[in-house]
Amino acid sequence: MHSFGYRANALVTFAVTILALMCGMASLSDNFNSPSPSAHVQLRISNSLTPFTHLSVLNINWFQKQPKANDEVSMTLNISADLQSLFTWNTKQVFVFLAAEYETPKNSLNQISLWDGIIPNKEHAKFWIHTSNKYRFIDQGSNLRGKEYNLTMHWHVMPKTGKMLADKIVMPGYRLPEEYR
Amino acid sequence: MDWVSDTVKSIQLRQTLTQFVTLGMVLSSALIMWKGLMCVTGSESPVVVVISGSMEPGFRRGDILFLHMSKDPIRAGEIVVFNIDVHERHDIEETYILTKGDNNDVDDRVMYNRGQRWLQQHHIMGRAVGILPYVGWATIIMTEKPIVKYIVIGALGLLVLTIKE
Numbered sequence: 084m085h086s087f088g089y090r091a092n093a094l095v096t097f098a099v100t101i102l103a104l105m106c107g108m109a110s111l112s113d114n115f116n117s118p119s120p121s122a123h124v125q126l127r128i129s130n131s132l133t134p135f136t137h138l139s140v141l142n143i144n145w146f147q148k149q150p151k152a153n154d155e156v157s158m159t160l161n162i163s164a165d166l167q168s169l170f171t172w173n174t175k176q177v178f179v180f181l182a183a184e185y186e187t188p189k190n191s192l193n194q195i196s197l198w199d200g201i202i203p204n205k206e207h208a209k210f211w212i213h214t215s216n217k218y219r220f221i222d223q224g225s226n227l228r229g230k231e232y233n234l235t236m237h238w239h240v241m242p243k244t245g246k247m248l249a250d251k252i253v254m255p256g257y258r259l260p261e262e263y264r
Numbered sequence: 265m266d267w268v269s270d271t272v273k274s275i276q277l278r279q280t281l282t283q284f285v286t287l288g289m290v291l292s293s294a295l296i297m298w299k300g301l302m303c304v305t306g307s308e309s310p311v312v313v314v315i316s317g318s319m320e321p322g323f324r325r326g327d328i329l330f331l332h333m334s335k336d337p338i339r340a341g342e343i344v345v346f347n348i349d350v351h352e353r354h355d356i357e358e359t360y361i362l363t364k365g366d367n368n369d370v371d372d373r374v375m376y377n378r379g380q381r382w383l384q385q386h387h388i389m390g391r392a393v394g395i396l397p398y399v400g401w402a403t404i405i406m407t408e409k410p411i412v413k414y415i416v417i418g419a420l421g422l423l424v425l426t427i428k429e
């Protein structure tokens with residue numbers, strides 16, 4: 084009972100248990116943080132709503148049998164947000180993204196990610212950014228003319244260890260132009 | 265047949281048999297815990313190791329992810345683990361999903377099957393709900409350098425069979 088093997092085994096088991104407990108407590112401490120984030124988006128439709136030939140023509144990795152014309156919008160966005168209250172000592176980064184959400188006859192919900200960013204620390208969490216959409220806003224069809232949509236800012240608080248938290252702010256009331264430009 | 269009853273009664277044989285039974289119990293308990301975890305989380309792989317760097321700096325190589333799967337439809341922004349080899353067709357109401365790694369410049373379409381432009385709900389193995397950093401390196405080392413795996417398993421097997429309680 085006093086050999087090196089037994090002592091090493093007991094020590095390692097104890098160390099691992101304590102480490103696991105510490106990770107659990109670190110994760111639990113995040114529950115004491117009550118975040119109060121805010122966001123605001125202004126946008127301007129730039130060169131938009133042009134029907135274009137399906138992506139199969141542009142990228143030889145995809146093999147499509149028929150060319151389709153899908154609506155696409157390009158827009159310039161002013162995004163400002165204050166996500167500083169989301170950060171705790173156990174936060175590794177906050178992943179934030181802006182999605183356009185709308186309804187079509189074929190799909191009860193379409194969510195298109197327009198822009199995303201990684202906030203590495205609290206200092207960068209209050210930001211204002213002027214950008215065109217990072218990812219293409221393409222519909223599965225031709226449903227975008229005059230379409231009413233919401234812009235939702237989502238964020239994921241990714242911890243150093245433990246449970247992740249995700250939430251969002253919905254900003255309704257945006258509308259796309261009636262005509263292609 | 266005296267020698268048979270003598271052998272069975274011998275302490276030496278009983279100790280060896282006990283050790284084999286103990287080993288079997290340990291392995292069964294591990295299997296029960298794993299299957300139980302699969303039930304509770306609803307995912308076929310409830311704990312996964314991050315192997316690529318495609319989600320850095322959020323998830324690094326060697327981190328362990330805890331997955332959870334429910335029948336709720338996948339929504340934008342969820343961090344998911346997917347498997348493109350799954351080919352079930354239960355749902356009539358389908359979800360079309362496009363994924364992209366945080367650290368990649370382009371979306372994951374190059375990884376999907378040929379001609380496949382969207383993932384469906386049945387390709388998703390689970391949503392990442394929790395993370396434990398660094399612990400997965402043991403699995404990565406054993407997968408990429410199999411010699412380590414054989415050494416560890418051999419040593420463990422020897423230990424279990426030779427230690428006398």
